[in-house]
Amino acid sequence: MKKRQEKRDASPKKPGANLNSKPGFKKPDANSKPNFKNPGKPFKPRLKKAPVDDGTIRLNKYISNAGIASRREADELIKSGLAEVNGKVITEMGFKVQPGDVVKFDGNTISAEKNVYVLLNKPKGFITTTKDEKDRKTVMDLIANATTARIFPVGRLDRATTGLLLFTNDGYLTKKLTHPSHSVRKIYHVKLNKKLTHADMDEIKKGVRLIPEGIAEVDNISFIEGKPKDEVGIEVHIGWNRVVRRIFEKLGYEVELLDRVSIGGLTKKNLKRGDWRHLTEQEVNFLKML
Template structure:
């Protein structure tokens, strides 16, 4: 904590317990105490010497850590799974801090995943208004016409959402095997965004990989491997998000 009053949800997020959004929900659910009293008001400010408990556990601030994980297919973007499936923490054997993923990649999607215990950093990268680009490569069934792909930039309706890509490019078409490989750039990250968007156009995704997140790439990593972000990379990602807001 700093020497000034800070918002409670910000302090919780900075402690590494969870992201800021989830910290807000914990407060609303009555699971947070300040100086042994339950607090349910968002925006409550706390001092450095205040005692904070989350789910009955006293808050202890960890030093912030930042990792880049190459998530393989067949791994859940979660810290635990009641079905016994492999989760991302199974891949982070030497990480001792209480970390969590920045955003999600679904079970069958591989690629870049940022892992941290810094809730403010996570919120900065995830919030749509900060517009951090995420680049995917998708193998889709079928060969769409250019006019159909043009809908990606205008927006495709799926359920209650309008799903968009800010940029797309055809990397390969194979008429014999009836598939197309697309490069897609998103700024939002709604649930199963790419898969739902392409399904709505009638071209289901056969394989999906996130290859770039802002300035970060998978260079030097194999599926299942991870590395710490450099201080320069963390600074650059912050600057990228703040410049776009």
């Protein structure tokens, strides 16, 4: 009986007979101590390196920042061979300009200063100019703390006119907003010295001849709801000098108040008189699509 038991113990065990056993796993001895002499390497997650700003800029963006054209248009200009870097004509798409490179477009040296866009709610008494020989107050005094970049007013408002005035160093956008072919509309609130007759309103809608430019056409004119008949809203896209005042003066009216309340869809909302703000990226993109 004893021999039969020994024989049974000597027989090989079937795989899985011991439920506590696992392939490649050895149960540690309760009395054994952990071995710290040769520990495994700690897990280190692989992190993507942040892109390094090496100061380079794509040539199409450089040209766009210089205010010459949009990036898409700049690509076509580069293909046509109008761009030079350090005296060499560049037609390669994606070419990067290095710090210190001299970039020329159509033979003229250009700078890729970052574009800045500032919107001012102009008060009375300030002249729309970058410098006044008589040392009078200018609109530049109002935006002195807006940016260190050299920006310029887009169009102008005369000294007595209030309202929205845009400043930028983006030559491409300036041209777009001021050129008559783009029909960028501006809305004014006008207060006259007397009530505007319906006959004169119809005359304005037809177009008033101004010398020397010709017929001044308005996009819309109407009385302001809830206001006396001496206050109107007028919408124009032509950029002639003092055009709104001259239209009413031609018909025998004096403009007592002229306030630009909108330009290219931008409004004075939450912008107090004399205050300024930077345009959002969305607003800039909208203006470029006009």
